[in-house]
Every structure is written in structure tokens, then in C-alpha cells.
Amino acid sequence: MEPFRRHTAIAVPYDQPNVDTDQIIPARFLRRKRSSGFASFLFHDLRQDEQGRENPDFILNKPAYRKAGILVADNTFGSGSSREQAAWSLVDYGIRSVVASSFGDIFYNNSFKNGLLPVRLADDIVRGLRAQLHATPGSQMTIDLEEQVVIGPKGDRYPFEIEPFRKRCLMLALDDIGITLEYEKQIAAFEQTYKGRRPWVAR
Amino acid sequence: MAPRTLFEKVWDDHTVLVRDDGQTLLYVGRHLAHDGSYHAFDFLKARKMKVRRPDLTYATPDHGVSTATHDLASITDPEQLEVVRALTANSAEHGVMLFDLDDDRQGIVHVVGPEQGITLPGLVMTCGDSHTSTHGALGALAFGVGASDVYHVLATQTTWQKKPKAMRITVEGKRPAGVTAKDIILAIIGKIGTNGGNGHVIEYAGSTIRSLSIEERLTVCNMSIEAGARAGMIAPDDTTFAYIEGRPFAPKGADWKRSVDYWKTLPSDSGATFAREVALDAAALAPMVTWGTSPEDVAAVTDVVPDPARETDADRRAAMQSNLEYMGLKPGTPLSQVPIDRVFIGSCTNARIEDLRAAAKIAKLGKVKVPSWVVPGSSLVKKQAEQEGLDQVFRKAGFEWRESGCSMCVGMNGDVVAPGQRCASTSNRNFRGRQGRGSRTHLMSPEMAAASALAGRIADVRDYLKRV
Numbered sequence: 001m002e003p004f005r006r007h008t009a010i011a012v013p014y015d016q017p018n019v020d021t022d023q024i025i026p027a028r029f030l031r032r033k034r035s036s037g038f039a040s041f042l043f044h045d046l047r048q049d050e051q052g053r054e055n056p057d058f059i060l061n062k063p064a065y066r067k068a069g070i071l072v073a074d075n076t077f078g079s080g081s082s083r084e085q086a087a088w089s090l091v092d093y094g095i096r097s098v099v100a101s102s103f104g105d106i107f108y109n110n111s112f113k114n115g116l117l118p119v120r121l122a123d124d125i126v127r128g129l130r131a132q133l134h135a136t137p138g139s140q141m142t143i144d145l146e147e148q149v150v151i152g153p154k155g156d157r158y159p160f161e162i163e164p165f166r167k168r169c170l171m172l173a174l175d176d177i178g179i180t181l182e183y184e185k186q187i188a189a190f191e192q193t194y195k196g197r198r199p200w201v202a203r
Numbered sequence: 204m205a206p207r208t209l210f211e212k213v214w215d216d217h218t219v220l221v222r223d224d225g226q227t228l229l230y231v232g233r234h235l236a237h238d239g240s241y242h243a244f245d246f247l248k249a250r251k252m253k254v255r256r257p258d259l260t261y262a263t264p265d266h267g268v269s270t271a272t273h274d275l276a277s278i279t280d281p282e283q284l285e286v287v288r289a290l291t292a293n294s295a296e297h298g299v300m301l302f303d304l305d306d307d308r309q310g311i312v313h314v315v316g317p318e319q320g321i322t323l324p325g326l327v328m329t330c331g332d333s334h335t336s337t338h339g340a341l342g343a344l345a346f347g348v349g350a351s352d353v354y355h356v357l358a359t360q361t362t363w364q365k366k367p368k369a370m371r372i373t374v375e376g377k378r379p380a381g382v383t384a385k386d387i388i389l390a391i392i393g394k395i396g397t398n399g400g401n402g403h404v405i406e407y408a409g410s411t412i413r414s415l416s417i418e419e420r421l422t423v424c425n426m427s428i429e430a431g432a433r434a435g436m437i438a439p440d441d442t443t444f445a446y447i448e449g450r451p452f453a454p455k456g457a458d459w460k461r462s463v464d465y466w467k468t469l470p471s472d473s474g475a476t477f478a479r480e481v482a483l484d485a486a487a488l489a490p491m492v493t494w495g496t497s498p499e500d501v502a503a504v505t506d507v508v509p510d511p512a513r514e515t516d517a518d519r520r521a522a523m524q525s526n527l528e529y530m531g532l533k534p535g536t537p538l539s540q541v542p543i544d545r546v547f548i549g550s551c552t553n554a555r556i557e558d559l560r561a562a563a564k565i566a567k568l569g570k571v572k573v574p575s576w577v578v579p580g581s582s583l584v585k586k587q588a589e590q591e592g593l594d595q596v597f598r599k600a601g602f603e604w605r606e607s608g609c610s611m612c613v614g615m616n617g618d619v620v621a622p623g624q625r626c627a628s629t630s631n632r633n634f635r636g637r638q639g640r641g642s643r644t645h646l647m648s649p650e651m652a653a654a655s656a657l658a659g660r661i662a663d664v665r666d667y668l669k670r671v
Contacts, residue, residue: 017522018397018497022634027615031267031282034242045636050622074518076398079431080634081613082333084242084349102398105433106333110349127518163365164224176351177250180359183220183228187361190219190230197216200454200462201232201326203258203300 001115003173004145007096009069011141011153012059013130019073020080021107025089027081038085039092064138072129072141073100078107078118087114097143099150101126112166115173117143119150119160129153145171206472208369209438210404213344213469217327219361229364232326232343234356236262236299237312240331241286243353244293256360257298261321261452264290264304265311266615270578270605273304283616297357308451310581310607313337313551317421318581320450324439324466329356334551334631335434336427340420341447342439342469344404347428367433368478370403371471374411376486381665383561384419385553385629385648387411387483388426389491393501395481400432403479406471407437411485417446418557425552426631429498438470490664492538493633493646496526500633502538504651504663510534529635530643531623539663541645544624546575546656547638548602548649550612553629554580558649559588562629563596565653565667571601572659578610578618602656614639627655 016023029041046058054061060068071090077100078086087110090098096116101123103111111118121129132153133139139153145167150158168174180187195202207215219228236243240262247254254260267283278284287304294301302308308319313334316322324342329335331353338345348362356362372391392399405427407420415423420437427435437443444463447453454462489503502509511523511534527534532541548554548562559579577597579585585607588594594604611618612630619639620626626644629652630637633644645661654662 015518015521016525017518020497020632020634022632022637026636026640027613030239030615031241031286034245045640050640076401076431079397080333080428080632082331082347082349084351087349102401104431105401106347106349106428110351113349113351163226165222165226165363176355176363177358180228180355180361180363186220187228187230187359191360194217194230194232198232198325198462198465200458201259201323202256203452 001173004096004115004117004170006142006144006146007069008140008142009096010065010067010138011070011072011133012065012068013133014059014071014073015130017074018076018079021078021083021086021104022080024078024086025083030083030085034088037092038089042089042093062137067094069094069096070141070143071095071098072126072133073098074126075101075123077103079104082106084110087111087116091116099126099129112170113176115170117145117170119143121150121158121160125158206474208471208475208477209342209406209436209469210344210369213325213327214366216325225365227364227366228361229327231329231356231360231362232259233321233328234260235312235316235321235328235330236260236290237332238264238267238286238290240353241289242350243331243357244289246350246354247357252358254297254299254357259360260299260357262290262294262299263302263309263312263315266609266613268304268608269616270608270610270618273606275304278616280617307582307586310584311551311554311609313425314555314580314584317341317417318583320447320453323447323453324443325469329362333428334425336432337421337425337551339427339434339436340417340424341443342436342466344436345434368403369406370400370479370481371406371408371477372481372483373409374407374483374485375409376411376484378411378485379488381490381650381668382485382488383648383650384415384422386488386491387485388423389493389498389501389646390488391483392426392430392498394483395430397429397497397499398431400427400430403432404434404436405430405432407435412437413440416557417442418555421555422552426498429631439466490648490651492651492661494530494532494538496529496633496635498631498633498646500526504538504661506538508532508534508536508538538661540660542625542660543573543627543645543655545573545620545626546571546652547611547626547628547630548576548652549578549580549610550630551580552631553649554578554584556584556587558629559584559593562649562653563593564671565650565657565664566596566600566602568667568670569600569657571656573656575602575656576605576611577602578605579607581607611638613637627652627661
């Protein structure tokens with residue numbers, strides 16, 4: 001996973017509310033190996049018709065947005081299935097950050113494990129950003145994780161909240177397991193008392 | 204100690220440590236794996252790690268398995284075949300208990316857990332599937348997680364979580380005829396929305412919930428994720444204990460008494476506070492059916508397709524128009540006049556024995572007018588149904604009787620609804636393309652789906668119940 005500090009890129013407005021992870025990547029692509037790359041599956045059934053032809057109306061297929069690296073959505077982005085492949089397909093495509101007023105909890109969590117930064121901003125701000133992006137297609141935005149601020153296409157700044165733990169992991173591209181293994185002593189000690197308290201759990 | 208909720212008690216009991224920044228390392232009492240856990244095993248392998256506690260993971264193939272037969276040869280997609288085979292190999296390599304395709308205990312992981320007594324009150328559980336919330340029906344705190352977190356659980360038997368908030372949904376009143384657990388949860392999602400439970404663990408409470416059987420409670424908790432929640436739970440009670448007692452992986456002997464004593468301390472203390480409270484009157488409910496592309500797009504079967512013109516917010520109106528276009532529905536059409544192309548009775552939401560019994564009761568009344576499938580939730584459910592003669596009832600009515608698996612709920616194994624076709628389905632998601640590219644899904648209860656199969660359109664089960 002790539003560290004995330006400050007990311008400036010073309011931002012694509014994605015107006016649909018409630019984008020479930022089945023939209024982001026259909027189930028039939030989930031069994032590919034992680035190493036095989038997931039970029040081509042991102043929004044697959046919206047980007048292409050059944051014959052594999054590009055849908056010219058789909059926003060990521062429009063010339064201004066093809067190289068988008070930030071996606072500004074509506075509410076409840078990434079709801080539904082826990083498939084982490086949704087995050088994989090976004091980062092593999094080159095989208096390093098999704099801005100929305102709310103996220104599906106599991107998607108939100110999965111994003112951080114893959115160098116993808118989900119940013120929550122108020123509903124009216126998210127709508128305003130999308131309106132600006134529609135007005136000037138292909139314009140750029142910046143997500144500054146260190147400063148915890150989103151810089152809109154016109155330069156306006158919107159601070160955002162993020163848990164310090166997640167921020168640190170993302171900035172240093174730390175992997176959870178490495179961190180957890182530092183607590184091995186505590187885990188082993190817990191395991192002992194748990195076994196005494198709930199002896200019926202282990203087989 | 205301050206009064207605590209059910210969820211907080213289970214949370215506290217599994218807390219290994221809390222960091223200064225509030226992140227909690229939770230111990231995972233039992234973990235469930237399925238063929239889709241394959242990426243996580245791959246990550247483990249890449250790092251040359253072992254499963255830390257193989258005795259706390261249970262595995263069964265479900266997503267990619269064929270429901271035509273359980274022979275591996277029936278899995279025609281090479282990728283699915285590889286993944287199902289990998290579960291067998293990984294389970295053997297790491298010493299994980301596996302209920303494989305040739306084992307009666309195989310089934311949809313969320314049906315198998317409770318059925319085998321793997322799911323227990325007071326446990327923190329995880330599984331790499333969003334419908335892990337199902338297990339909360341027995342008083343477990345069960346989180347659906349992604350592949351990286353499955354890997355983390357396999358490697359460390361723990362999971363990092365930020366403490367969710369507690370939410371209580373209280374359902375009171377006697378259910379009218381034809382109103383099932385599925386209708387209750389669909390009505391809840393319609394009321395609070397697919398984002399309504401975001402960041403929360405929902406506790407379902409009230410006299411109506413108490414009166415539900417465990418299988419009905421499983422249906423309610425299953426769709427907590429469709430309400431946006433991190434998990435759903437129901438306080439364990441005598442119904443719970445009676446269900447669990449004697450199941451293969453449940454506590455036995457002296458452990459049984461000890462565990463029940465503990466489980467009895469789990470219900471939320473009086474005076475415990477919830478960040479949010481919602482109430483629902485079950486007596487006012489009717490059988491429900493979805494009309495759109497999100498589970499919150501739901502109405503009573505007696506209602507009509509809603510009109511986007513009445514939506515005041517422009518973005519919402521546009522989204523609704525687009526969804527209705529996808530669904531091929533015109534505003535104002537009575538839902539009970541919408542013709543269907545096929546029926547799917549199955550999934551972790553509604554494929555347990557009580558679901559099949561309820562559907563069979565209706566199936567007895569006629570012949571299906573469209574291709575209709577029954578896919579039992581586990582091989583044991585299938586066997587039980589066959590002992591009761593339910594398979595014969597379904598077959599006689601023209602239903603196809605299949606092997607257990609996730610099947611047409613997620614369509615990964617090739618069981619799909621054709622583009623543009625409309626399916627009456629007992630599953631949990633009516634997302635665009637969920638049941639296959641271009642598929643149109645209407646979610647409903649098993650008896651509603653059975654009635655719809657006989658009618659060839661979305662039917663009100665109450666018209667059939669009169670004849671039972």
C-alpha cells in the first residue's frame with residue numbers, strides 16, 4: 001500500500017446517492033487474485049455494456065474525468081457487501097480518495113487498509129463541491145491528510161475529521177498486523193484469562 | 204458499575220486493550236470462514252504466517268458452490284472452482300474445522316453457525332461477509348469485515364475496532380397474519396433508511412421481538428447491515444438457550460450450566476442508555492415488498508409504486524427516477540399487479556427450515572407460473588425438509604429443489620437472473636445487478652415469494668392464507 005500524505009488530482013463528481021459495493025465491483029469479478037489488478041472492474045457494468053462497449057454517458061468515461069484521482073460522491077457510499085475488492089478497484093484505477101457525506105461502515109474500514117482515504121464532509125459541502133466540479137469539468141482538488149483539509153476546485157478549504165490511529169497508518173503506510181504483533185504479550189495474557197472465564201469457547 | 208447495554212457487555216468482555224486514541228483491540232471468540240475468505244488465506248501465505256487459533260475458526264463453502272449438485276465437477280467457472288478447492292486445502296493446511304461439500308453440515312455460513320452451535324451468546328464473532336450480523340440473533344456481537352480484517356483475525360485472533368454507538372429498536376404489538384420477521388426488518392429499514400444504523404450496533408427489543416423464534420430473529424438481525432449498522436443483536440433468553448442446547452459445538456455438561464448463568468447476565472441493564480431509540484408498531488404492519496434498488500425502497504404490498512414527482516429534493520428525485528427506470532416500473536402501479544419472471548426462495552436471510560415450511564404451506568395451493576427455485580440454507584436444512592416431505596410439496600407445485608448455497612442472492616456461482624428479468628426474492632439486497640447483470644429484484648418474505656410464484660406476479664400472501 002502507498003503512503004498517503006497530500007493528494008492533488010482531477011476530481012470526478014458522482015451524483016448517485018447510496019452507491020453499494022455491488023455497483024463499484026460486480027460479484028463475478030471477486031475471485032481474481034489481488035495481484036492481477038482490479039482497475040478494469042471499477043464500476044464495470046456501468047462503464048461497459050454487455051458487449052463490452054464503453055458507455056459514453058458514464059461519467060468516468062468522459063474525457064475530462066478519465067484520469068480522475070478523487071471521487072466526490074453523495075451519501076452512503078460503499079454500502080452493502082463487505083467485499084474489499086471495492087477499495088481495490090478504486091485504488092487500482094488511481095482514485096486515492098473518496099469524499100462523501102457518509103460511508104458504509106465496512107467499506108470505510110476497508111479503505112484504510114488499502115491506501116484509500118475516505119473523507120466525510122457535511123452534505124451541503126459535498127453537494128457544493130459536486131456542483132463546482134460539474135461547472136468546470138476536469139478541475140483538480142487536493143486532499144491534504146497531514147493538515148486534514150480538503151481543498152476544493154476554487155481553493156476553498158474544508159477541514160475534516162479522522163481518527164489519529166487511521167491517519168498515522170495511512171501516512172506511514174503501516175500495516176495493521178505489524179502493529180498488532182507489538183501487542184502479542186497483551187493478547188497472550190488476555191487469551192489465558194478468557195480461557196478461564198469462557199472455557200466453552202475453544203474446541 | 205454504570206448500567207450497560209447488551210452490546211457493551213460483550214464488547215467489554217472481549218477487550219484486549221484500548222489505545223489512547225480510542226482504538227480497541229477486540230478478541231474474536233469464534234471466526235467463520237467460507238470460500239470467499241481465500242484472499243485472506245493468500246495474504247497469510249504471502250507472509251508465511253499460520254492461523255493463530257485454528258480451533259476458533261470454522262469454515263464451509265457457500266458463495267461459489269453449485270446448487271445443481273454438490274459435485275465439484277458442477278462448478279463450471281474455473282475461478283470459483285479454484286476458490287472452493289482452496290478452502291479445502293487451506294483448512295487442511297491450517298487445521299481449521301471444515302464442513303465441506305460432501306458434509307451434511309455444509310451450508311451458507313450464516314445458517315451453519317447457529318445450526319451447529321458455533322454461534323453463542325456473548326461471543327465476539329467475525330466473518331468476511333457483511334451478513335455476519337445474522338449471528339447477533341443469539342446475543343453474539345458479530346461483525347462483517349473485509350479481506351484484510353479476515354487476514355488479521357486469522358493471524359492474531361483479534362480485530363481493531365472503534366467502539367460503535369448503541370441503538371435500540373423496540374417493536375411492540377401483535378403481528379397480523381401474513382406479517383413475518385422479514386416484513387418487520389424491511390419495515391424497520393424503510394423507516395430508518397439504509398444509513399439509519401450507521402456507526403451503531405442495533406439492539407432489537409420489545410414484546411414482538413421476544414415472541415420471535417430464533418430462526419425469525421436470525422432473519423431480523425441478518426438485515427441489520429441493510430440498515431447500515433455495524434451489527435444487530437437480540438438479548439439471549441430462554442428461547443435462545445432452548446435453541447442452543449445440545450447443538451454440536453455448544454457447551455455441554457458443567458460448561459452448559461456455567462455458560463447459561465453467564466448468558467443470563469447479558470441483557471441490557473435497566474437504565475442503560477442508547478444513543479438512539481426507534482419504535483415500531485408491529486400491529487400496523489402489512490406484508491412488505493421492495494420496489495426500488497435499495498432495501499429502503501420498500502412498501503406494503505397493498506401500496507403503489509411511488510411517484511418521484513412528489514419528492515421535493517432534486518437529487519433524490521433524479522435518483523428515484525433512474526431507479527424506477529432500471530426497475531421498469533411506472534409510478535402509481537399497484538405493487539400487487541407487477542408481473543414477475545422468476546422466484547428465488549433462499550439465502551442467509553430466509554432459507555432455514557421454518558422459512559421452507561412457511562413457503563411450502565402456500566406452495567400446496569397451486570402451481571408455479573414462472574421458473575421458481577428453492578435453495579435450502581444448509582445441507583441439514585435440505586435433509587430435514589426432505590424428511591418432512593417439503594421437497595415433494597415444492598416439486599409438485601413446479602418449484603425446482605436445489606442444493607444449499609448462496610446461489611441467486613449474489614449470483615457468483617452462475618445462478619443468475621437474466622438481464623431485464625424481474626425476480627421475487629427472499630434474499631436481502633435489491634441492488635442493481637445484484638442477482639445478475641440487469642436483474643430486477645423485489646425483496647419479500649418466503650410466503651410472499653411462494654404466493655408470487657403461484658400468481659406469476661407480486662401477490663399478497665393474505666389472499667392465499669385464507670385458503671390454507
